Amino acid sequence: MQSKQERNGGDALQDLCARVRRFVDEVAIPAESPAIARDVAALDRCVARLRVQAREAGLYTPQLPEAWGGLGLGWRSLAQVLEEAGRGFLGPAALNCAAPDQPNMLTLLRLGNPEQQERFLAPLVQGAQRACFAMTEPAPGAGSDPSMLRTRAERRGARWVLNGHKQFISGGVGADFALVLARAESGVTLFLVPADTPGYRVVRDIGMVTGYQIGGHAEIVLQDCEVGGDAVLGEPGHGLEYAQLRLEPARLSHCMRYIGRARRALETAQAYVTQRESFGSRLADLQQIQAMVADSHIDLHASRLMTLDCAGRMDEGLSVKQHSAMAKVFVSEAVNRVADRAVQMMGASGLSDDTPVSMVWQEMRPFRIYDGANELHRATLARRLLA
Numbered sequence: 001m002q003s004k005q006e007r008n009g010g011d012a013l014q015d016l017c018a019r020v021r022r023f024v025d026e027v028a029i030p031a032e033s034p035a036i037a038r039d040v041a042a043l044d045r046c047v048a049r050l051r052v053q054a055r056e057a058g059l060y061t062p063q064l065p066e067a068w069g070g071l072g073l074g075w076r077s078l079a080q081v082l083e084e085a086g087r088g089f090l091g092p093a094a095l096n097c098a099a100p101d102q103p104n105m106l107t108l109l110r111l112g113n114p115e116q117q118e119r120f121l122a123p124l125v126q127g128a129q130r131a132c133f134a135m136t137e138p139a140p141g142a143g144s145d146p147s148m149l150r151t152r153a154e155r156r157g158a159r160w161v162l163n164g165h166k167q168f169i170s171g172g173v174g175a176d177f178a179l180v181l182a183r184a185e186s187g188v189t190l191f192l193v194p195a196d197t198p199g200y201r202v203v204r205d206i207g208m209v210t211g212y213q214i215g216g217h218a219e220i221v222l223q224d225c226e227v228g229g230d231a232v233l234g235e236p237g238h239g240l241e242y243a244q245l246r247l248e249p250a251r252l253s254h255c256m257r258y259i260g261r262a263r264r265a266l267e268t269a270q271a272y273v274t275q276r277e278s279f280g281s282r283l284a285d286l287q288q289i290q291a292m293v294a295d296s297h298i299d300l301h302a303s304r305l306m307t308l309d310c311a312g313r314m315d316e317g318l319s320v321k322q323h324s325a326m327a328k329v330f331v332s333e334a335v336n337r338v339a340d341r342a343v344q345m346m347g348a349s350g351l352s353d354d355t356p357v358s359m360v361w362q363e364m365r366p367f368r369i370y371d372g373a374n375e376l377h378r379a380t381l382a383r384r385l386l387a
């Protein structure tokens, strides 16, 4: 189904993108500060304030269907909106279209029954609660290989008891509930676990190179954590399939936001090289700098095209197993190159807290590892293509 913006044609979408750009420039970027970048409590307070303004501006939850208060955009349109939102570190969270809750909402929309949607999805949409998605475990548990999952779920009458250990869980600190993957007798199953369930414990916020991650990256222990039969999301035994279903749009959405973020680093570096001089010429007039600018635009353009192509396939309901993996590998490496060149063009300023470039550079690096490490995607793609 087409959204109002899409029914009104390209002009309405361009107008929406311009409004998001203005919001990011005038509201979200001025709220950025290195002092809060890794302070989970301060980030929550800041984002709560920004969301009030995003609602007033009519830009809140653009990814959701209109029935859930969103803008009902298709994936191709969303790609452009998320790129604009992603220029700001706080833009996606302000619009409530940041990871991990954007894919968490999508998962609840797809798999949740009406009671689960009312209890868990509605507060996420309103921004009254936060959630996290807990799959990764310390060795010898699941990392790149989800079949190594060791968190257990055992039946106790009509209830379930979960035991396990999770790490690097984005948004886990202060999350109101977690979507937890655990191994049951019937196979890997996805559970909704409220954070105040006895036995659910956030051990720590694992320090991470990234900044501005709402809820940090948590280590979580589940010890005799008992939940009701209604905690199962979807069907028991289908957890790994659901994790894949969540990951495909999740990694493409990361591509969309990070194209915006890398564009911001490039814009900042371009402004620098047009002003800074060295040995009697502007940096922008030096061929080696010009090559870095050109290569970065080529990387962003190719990233956009791959992302839009995959988004178009999703709009048509086609499988994107292969295309989302190719887009993830290419875009994650391209935005790393763009951010790295931006640092290089700016010298020490590019590594300082005085400009956003160093944080963009730090943020881009993990994208080659999460949502499936690039080596894993290459191995899977090659296996499929050679079969």
Ligand SMILES: Cc1cc2nc3c(=O)[nH]c(=O)nc-3n(C[C@H](O)[C@H](O)[C@H](O)COP(=O)(O)OP(=O)(O)OC[C@H]3O[C@@H](n4cnc5c(N)ncnc54)[C@H](O)[C@@H]3O)c2cc1C
Binding pocket: 100, 132, 133, 134, 135, 136, 142, 143, 144, 145, 167, 168, 169, 170, 171, 208, 210, 217, 366, 369, 370, 371, 372, 373, 375, 376, 379
């Ligand atoms: C910033 C960040 C946020 C994250 N958020 C979440 C979250 O919200 N929820 C969650 O569950 N997890 C999260 N993770 C964890 C992430 O999903 C894992 O880091 C990822 O799946 C890789 O697992 P691992 O770190 O255990 O690496 P390992 O499995 O130990 O792999 C290490 C390296 O080995 C290589 N490798 C592994 N397997 C292969 C293979 N088959 N072929 C070739 N090379 C291979 C890759 O280079 C890989 O980087 C996050 C990680 C980061 C960095």
